[in-house]
Amino acid sequence: MTGAHKIIVATDAGISIRSFEDISDAIAVCFGSAGLILTEKDLATEFFDLRSGLAGELFQKFMNYKLRLAIVVPHVETYGERFSELACEHASHGMIRVVPSEAEAKAWLSS
Secondary structure, three states: OOHHHOEEEHHHHOOOEOOHHHHHHHHHHHOOOOEEEEEHHHEOHHHHOHHHOHHHHHHHHHHHOOOOEEEEOOOHHHHOHHHHHHHHHOOOOOOEEEEOOHHHHHHHHHO
């Protein structure tokens, strides 16, 4: 796999989304890649509370820059009905997916 098509795993790259400011840093690292994989541990608890706006901002910025994003959440129901609905809406989205495993995230970003 060439550098231009590398999948970035947030944990390996030192990326985490704990605040709105972290989103720009993540985007800067992702240019030219096949996409970014974030897991639950890479995300602030506020991310899962949709009222905080953190998830919406992250999704919008990645879509604006046409960067692919895979979010690994094995049990979406843990985070309540609203987050489960969002995850369902993004189970087959073209740019942003919520998937149950890192293997599934890598497979999607490789396609």
